Amino acid sequence: MIRLPPKARPEDMLLARDGTLWVAEASLAAIAQIAPSGKVTQHPLPRDEGFAPIPSDLAQSPDGGIWYAAGDQLGHLSRSGKFTWWNDGSSQGNGPGEGDGVPGWPDALALGPDGTIWYEHSAAGRKVFSRVDTKQGPTRITQLDTQFDVGAMTLGPDGAVWFTQRDEYDAKQREGIGRLTPDGKYRKWPLPAGSTPGALVTGPDRALWFTNLGSINRLDTDGSLARYPIRNATYPSDIAVGSDKSLWFTTDHRLGRLTTKGRMTLWPVPDAEELGALVPAEDGSFWLADRKTDTLRRFTPPQ
Template sequence: MPGFPDALTLGPDDTVWYEHSAAGDKVFSRVDLKQGPTQITRLDTQFSVVAMTEGPDGAVWFTQSEEYDAKQREGIGRLTSDGKYRKWPLPANSSPGALVAGPDRALWFTDSAGISRIDTDGDLTRYPVRNATYLGDIVVGTDTSLWFTADHRIGRLTTEGRMTLWPVPDAEDLGALVPLEDGSFWLADRKADVLRRFTPPQ
């Protein structure tokens, strides 16, 4: 296995895609049980990939942060199965994090200001989250809205841009969340070192 594999996702070809480093380059590969790892592309630069997901266009999309040279800026990257890479730069200090394919043929991700949406043409829309210092995870809920964690709160954002936030009792620093069929969520509270279950008010 090449060095320092990190973010990974199921790709459009039923293999696992992952990113890793090799001699100062950023490498994207895929692996299956029959053929083992196969390199997709190698870029002569370095950056950190925080999250990856298959997009609605059959490509793999990912958030890029912690750029290490002048060629790079924080951004959203796209990679096809034949190795074609493209990036859309983001405003300075965006700090893109968690990423999910939405129900509207767009990608939704957390950043330093809130929740952002980018469509497959690269058009970007940003939705600020008031009074938030840290955005954690983002997922598609059972109601097909976007759900996310922000400090001690859980939020819901519709694809039309309507946002609602609820404080989670006793929560300190929420990260990952998992939606359940009954409309509740499992939440990881990193600072309190506990898992919480929360049902937003109807």
């Protein structure tokens, strides 16, 4: 177990190929870098006259560093601790995201099909998708004539970027799963009323798997939807593909496993209180972020 500083509130984690664990500490406006030896290095986020950075989503960078979203800040952190970043600043003109080369309050990130980081944000009441790299900075992909919140993004099995979306303005069904192609074409698959889609991952079966109210859901790329209820759970937090090619998820103080055939198993994690982000390790164990106790737990499910 690794203890983070008090009130760190870990929101997201990444496990790099070299064994480094990266953690977004939302309440500290920092990112923790944890070496395989267990050494913790804190990286306070840079800031200027803009809004306070609140890191919430991390994405692996092709160069070995990470990308992060933090309030109106979008940035890259190298393995050596160097920041490259952009924000909207204090003068926002017509609103967040309206200026050239500013991120506009990004919420979710994913490695896109072109090797850059794709993200979503808002501008003048419309939903915008953009890409970013350290050389060119933020550039727009497309702007939609609608507005909604994005919970998570992932590169799909078809070369498009998929995402969970909620609260679409003036839509008959406000929740759904969205898809954006490399040339900027958007499509939405509406979800049943009462859905609250959250974390999202591409499964080993070339389908999209996501957390929902009291369940894990599966969406084929043709739009076929299946729901797998979780007993005694209200809302699962995170989902990932494990080394066994199953779907793993966190819910309250438990770790869950769901096979692509629909078999579900749940394990209570000793002393855990509010599990959020999880990352699988190659040996079959998992790193689990406990938001309530500000700890990172290494847990291996019983055989």
